[in-house]
Amino acid sequence: MPDQRSTMMGKLRVLVVEDEALVADYVADVIEEAGHEVAGFAATGEKALEYLLHERVDLAVLDIKLKGSLSGIDVAQAARERAIPHVFISGSGDPSTRQAAEATGPLAFLQKPFNQAKLVSVLETVTECKATSEPPPSIGGEGRRG
Amino acid sequence: MRILFVDDDPDARVLAIRAVAQEFPNAGFREASDLVSLDQTLLEQAPDILVTDFDLRWTDGIAIFDRVKATNPFCCCVMFTGTGNEELAVRAIKHGFDDYVVKGAKQLRRLATAVRTAYDRGRELRELGENRDLVLKELYHRLHNNLQIVISLLRMTEKAIATQGDREQLADLGRRIQALSALQEEFYRSEDFRKVDFAAFLQRLAGSLTELKVGYVRLTSRLEAMVLPVDLAVPFGLIANEIFTNSLKHALPEGRSGGLSVALERLGDRAVLTVADDGDGVRGVDLFAATSGLGMRLIGRLTEQVGGEISFERGDTGAICRINVPL
Known part of the structure; x- marks a missing residue:
């Protein structure tokens, strides 16, 4: 039961949904340095949905504007239906976009360029919640405060 | 689209509506001849265009302007009056009216043209404003994405560098860029750049x-x-x-x-x-x-x-x- 063991060890499988390759790599770096693993990379919403359907994903890190017809907010809704927690990392400062994103119940909304400590803090929250089988708290607004 | 006519004289309102309707056949026309009917129509829906007389028994055209603009700041306003003179025309335009037309049988065609011109000019301004907002949003988004790419590049460079001191310098540079980015965000939030x-x-x-x-x-x-x-x-x-x-x-x-x-x-x-x-x-x-x-x-x-x-x-x-x- 490899999945269970890795959960017990607190290692998360994180899906990185981001269409800028360099940013995706940076996000992956932060995830791996924090001791977790990248479940996959998706530059489009369609590809992200495939991962959510077929792979074990403990957390989805989502950009909002993506290549293709689906946005990160669409992916967030799909993740939510499958009880997979998600966090947004976006360059959008538009209040209506942010409102729509927050309505999906993310763990945080991180503004680009994001503070890596905040992402690490989200990873810690999800790890703790997995260990205690509690649903992670969704956070609107500014994201987690250290 | 909704056009409001304010005049004490019902015949003058009918003539003005008939003239303006030739330019805007599909508009909804509303009339007001006292404060109650004015407030009622403003409450229903703010007008897009106002045509008002100046000299009214219960108020004047300037006060009507202020009341209507409070419900729709983009409303086009034309003063249509028989009591006017040059001084009033200047006062109306200075106050913010888009145009001023003196009443008269031969002036009805002029009124229609004045309303059309004012409305089209207002629409251009509104569209320019909307375009500007879109451009600003896009620029903001691009700027933040590009700053994120810069930070990502710094991080990669940092990892490729062997010496601890150099890495720290790059980390400091990253923090400086983050600080600039946080300032940028506050500028955007203030809506005054x-x-x-x-x-x-x-x-x-x-x-x-x-x-x-x-x-x-x-x-x-x-x-x-x-x-x-x-x-x-x-x-x-x-x-x-x-x-x-x-x-x-x-x-x-x-x-x-x-x-x-x-x-x-x-x-x-x-x-x-x-x-x-x-x-x-x-x-x-x-x-x-x-x-x-x-x-x-x-x-x-x-x-x-x-x-x-x-x-x-x-x-x-x-x-x-x-x-x-x-x-």
């Missing part, structure tokens, strides 16, 4: 730098509300970033817990930022006083740029850095 809520920026900056640090930092802040112009906020913000970073790095080295207090206040015509740590005061002061180091050089140059003064002193529990800049 020339001013920034500096207290909100400092709170955000100190919070994010503290989070980056290993070890617990007790952050206390006392920040007086202060809106600063961009040409002051950017250098002052970068100075604050250097001071915070310096305190966190040297007075509270990695793993060591301690307190950092930040205060911003207005003293006369100057803004004063005070940063105090409860680390090793002697060491802190010595480090600040050292003239070498990029951080210190940046603080010096930027302080000079804004005509500010900076001082370092030894407090009871640690180092205190105080910078004041003219507002």
Whole structure:
């Protein structure tokens, strides 16, 4: 039961949904340095949905504007239906976009360029919640405060 | 589209509506001849166009203008009056009316043209405003994405570099870019791209730098509300970033817990930022006083740029850095 063991060890499988390759790599770096693993990379919403359907994903890190017809907010809704927690990392400062994103119940909304400590803090929250089988708290607004 | 006619004389309203309807056959026409009917129609829906007489038994055209504009600031307003003269025409235009037409049988065609021209000009302005908002949103998004790419590139470079000292320099550069980006966000939030809520920026900056640090930092802040112009906020913000970073790095080295207090206040015509740590005061002061180091050089140059003064002193529990800049 490899999945269970890795959960017990607190290692998360994180899906990185981001269409800028360099940013995706940076996000992956932060995830791996924090001791977790990248479940996959998706530059489009369609590809992200495939991962959510077929792979074990403990957390989805989502950009909002993506290549293709689906946005990160669409992916967030799909993740939510499958009880997979998600966090947004976006360059959008538009209040209506942010409102729509927050309505999906993310763990945080991180503004680009994001503070890596905040992402690490989200990873810690999800790890703790997995260990205690509690649903992670969704956070609107500014994201987690250290 | 809704067009409102305000006139005491019902025949004048009918004639005006008939004339304007030739230009706007599909518009909804409303009439008002007293305060009650005016308020009722404004309550239903704000008009897109107003045609009003000046001399009314119950008020005047200027007051009507103010009432209508309060419900729709983009409403096009044309004064259509028989009692007017040059002086009134000037007053109406100065007050914000789009046009002024003198009543008369031969003037009805002119009224229709004036309303059409004013409406089209208003629409262009509205569309320009909407386009500007779209461009601003797109620029904001692009800017933040590009800053994120810069940070990602820095991180990659940092990892490819072998020496610890060089890595730290790059990490500092990353923090400087983050500080600029946080300022940018405050500019966007203020909706006036020339001013920034500096207290909100400092709170955000100190919070994010503290989070980056290993070890617990007790952050206390006392920040007086202060809106600063961009040409002051950017250098002052970068100075604050250097001071915070310096305190966190040297007075509270990695793993060591301690307190950092930040205060911003207005003293006369100057803004004063005070940063105090409860680390090793002697060491802190010595480090600040050292003239070498990029951080210190940046603080010096930027302080000079804004005509500010900076001082370092030894407090009871640690180092205190105080910078004041003219507002």
